[in-house]
Amino acid sequence: MVERPALSKSEMEVARLLWEIGPATVREIHEAITEYREADFATVQTFLRRIESKGYASSKLNGRTRVYSATARPKTVIRETVDDLVERLFGGNSMPLVRHLIEERGMNAADIEELRQLIDRLESDDSEATDGKGSKS
Amino acid sequence: MVERPALSKSEMEVARLLWEIGPATVREIHEAITEYREADFATVQTFLRRIESKGYASSKLNGRTRVYSATARPKTVIRETVDDLVERLFGGNSMPLVRHLIEERGMNAADIEELRQLIDRLESDDSEATDGKGSKS
DNA sequence: ATAATTCACGTACGTTTGTACGGCATAGGA
């Protein structure tokens, strides 16, 4: 457990692309962002620098071009981020968020199917454990 | 659509308590927070002031004590906040977040039951519409 | 009556965030 400063919203967006693309240059990330919104090259560069200085990525020079690689796994960052959000906006109870997502954001047939399997599995795991741990507050 | 600045994380926590408690004084919110963590009275006071100035609450003096009331509904704030998060951290796809919540955060039997009903309803709504509107964006 | 407490309110202040400029070096094209 490394205790690093949290990523800001903008840094998070860049981090996501870094996971998606894999090790990448500023230009590559910049181009990826540009596909859906305006973004300044230097700004993206700053975000990558900050992401690295916060300990979520490392980089090395390849010739004169710097290549960034994520060092934190998505799962970890997602957990930290979502835990925090659930705490602050829902008082630690994640059901309202799940409810919101399912009801307010679109779910297609495949999603629904997956959801069903997900809870089927949850349920059997639960009963397997005879009783017990459940969830905590 | 009022276009107000987003709430910061800390402001969000206070806003949640304001919804929970209903119209409340600084002291009441402060006490509510204090129940689970340390907090400075003046800091809470600042957050409430900022929440109001951002347009999420209003206040009036009752005697010499100011009483704050939320003016933004939880649903709205949740939607704005979650939309933003899903965009940045998941590229607009909410399934990974749902998956994370269900798998990584505890669900008890009642939650599972509710989930099942939720998706049952979703599914029937979906087929009822023969075809059509589905989800948007 | 005094002293202590409680509040509002203005103000402060270091840090983080979003956004970007400018200089310098280098690689590539004309």
Place this chain on the structure above:
DNA sequence: TCCTATGCCGTACAAACGTACGTGAATTAT
């Protein structure tokens, strides 16, 4: 060989954030 595009790196800078102090008035307790 020069010019131009590309990239790094240091730096900047206003706004937002987290955190809180101090002052003065009003209320409550002694």
